[in-house]
Amino acid sequence: MRRAVLGALVVTGLGLLTSAGFLVASGVHYRLQEDRGLEPGVAPVLVVGLDVGLLVLGVGVAALVALGVGALLRWPGARTRAADLPRQGSGPQTPPGRPRG
Numbered sequence: 001m002r003r004a005v006l007g008a009l010v011v012t013g014l015g016l017l018t019s020a021g022f023l024v025a026s027g028v029h030y031r032l033q034e035d036r037g038l039e040p041g042v043a044p045v046l047v048v049g050l051d052v053g054l055l056v057l058g059v060g061v062a063a064l065v066a067l068g069v070g071a072l073l074r075w076p077g078a079r080t081r082a083a084d085l086p087r088q089g090s091g092p093q094t095p096p097g098r099p100r101g
Helices: 002-035 044-074
Strands: none
Touching (some): 002 044
């Protein structure tokens, strides 16, 4: 479980760093075009890189959420046994181990 969480954290970090890097590169590219007197436009390579970074970030976050839900479901006492739940329409319930009457 720890390896999976560590792997998901690494993927999330890579996605975050990739997105941030391409976002900064896109801003620098835009600024250089302005300084040259050109009409600034979006560089397709930078947009694709940013999209890939966001996709990897999303996959990492989804993996972390899935691992967290899985850990909560395996937590002792997280599930209640069906026998301990009150039944609908069966009248007053008595605690387990106590005789009715």
